[in-house]
Amino acid sequence: MKVMVCLKQVPHQDARLDVNADGTWIQEDNIKFEINSYDTYAVEEALRLKDAGDAEVVVVSIGPDRVTAALRTALGMGADRAVHVNDAAAQGADALGIAKILAAVAKEEGADVIFAGLMAEDDNASAIPPMVAELLGFPSATGVLATDFSADTVTVERELEGGALEVVELPKPCLIAIQSGANQVRYASLKGIMQAKKKPVDVKTLADLGLAESASAAQNKTTVNKVYVPAKGDTAEILSGSTDEVVGQLVTKIKELGLL
């Protein structure tokens, strides 16, 4: 079984976020990047299938040179191969553009199961995975916390609101977008990291995938015009002073609430 995992590299969760000079995205120079946290759970879910049988796990990422590090980490965790779509024309493509690229890779790979994350931590779109499924004519499920594989189908549990779970059966081939917390993610072992150095990373351009005219940022139907720090609304009263002073003020407030 061929299992593909879509993986995005995003700014580190603790990275300082500054808007760039033209106000259209964040300043990406000199910040740390990491694998989107939701995607680490997707990689783990795929690796469990590999551990249980004969799955080949291919991790796929679209992005600039820095993305190699994310792919190497996933290979170090145990993925077999990586595909890196590295093309300046794909930089800043909208969700549908990225989805078209991922769908083309899935076709080329002959993926039986595609894993993705529920959401990317940077743009928070939760858009790409169902788009990929639609483009391929695959059934899909998002926000998945549990998977149960049989020969022809996958039964998944989707997280709803208020503690409810929706159980859905998807025939293969299918796409599953994983919610965080679905499993406990393994770390890349030292041995894994050493082995990863020998694993293949195929680098592709849009032209290689036959998409030069159809999936670039120039085709965007959705344009981000401006990114900014939201205007502060009714913000909190900020207590200032030494630790003892702010704690003292807070105790007074708690007393006023009648809780002490």
Place this chain on the structure above:
Amino acid sequence: MGTILVVAEIQKGAIRDASYELVAAARGIEGAEVNGLVIGSGVGDLASEFASKGAGKTLVVDDPAAANYNVDVWSKAIKAAAEASGADLILISNTPTGWDVAPRIAAGLDCAFVSDAIRVAGGDGGYNLVRRIFNGKLDAEVSTSGKTVASMQPGAGTAYEGSSDGGTEALSTDLSAIAKFVEIKIAASTGVDLTKADVIVSGGRGVGDPEKFPEIIQPLADALGGAMGASRPVVDAGWLDHPYQVGSSGQIVAPKLYIAAGISGAIQHLVGMKASNFIVAINKDPDAPIFEVADVGIVADLFDIVPALSEAVKAAKG
């Protein structure tokens, strides 16, 4: 502006408030005609209600195949309704249903897509929307060209309260599905019921270490006679069990006092605690969105503040 198709969502036998927020958003767009869509089984009355409470002319896909949510059924129903109404904007709520189906519609129609928007307005050959990115730390202004599918953040606007006429119209279309609905399960709840606590002290990813919860968060909760809570990453990492989680996929709480330490204030967490009577946020990042909902904020290291506060509370109690 053209026609806006507002997709209703039914929850526990009623149309969700979020669906009426979509109606209000659509009605706020100058010169647009608003149409509704209701999908389900035996939903004629709900469709009439939607048509008369703001959605205007409402298409109804009423079919046993739609008794439970199914991604393929919804995808086909919405695409058929988009075509029947000639809509150039399709609005849906960003709920587990919305994020499952809305992107499929946009890909199927090969059109623009914007998710989790907090505002929408007419634009030049498309629509202009505002959405939150980086978990609420930044906003983005986005414009679309041509036909657009957009999902809106529940609670970002207020529900429409006016009325409309337009009546309902049955829409029948192929609803065959590949995915199969099996059942809805309710996760077993264990022990901790945060909804009864007067005081909740929650720790987030900023606490950084599972040991610190019993070491510093629980003692403050104990000193205040309250309970300990957490944000989702704490639970995902296995540091605390799910019953401690506050938020849209955890417990929805409204204690007299809620203290958030090392929690940034992502919308999914805010939904679970913003109705609290008094909110204290402790975070070393002055721009953290949590300060927007807090009554009192302390911009500092939680490892300095929380233990000192525990001692001060104990001292105050004598």
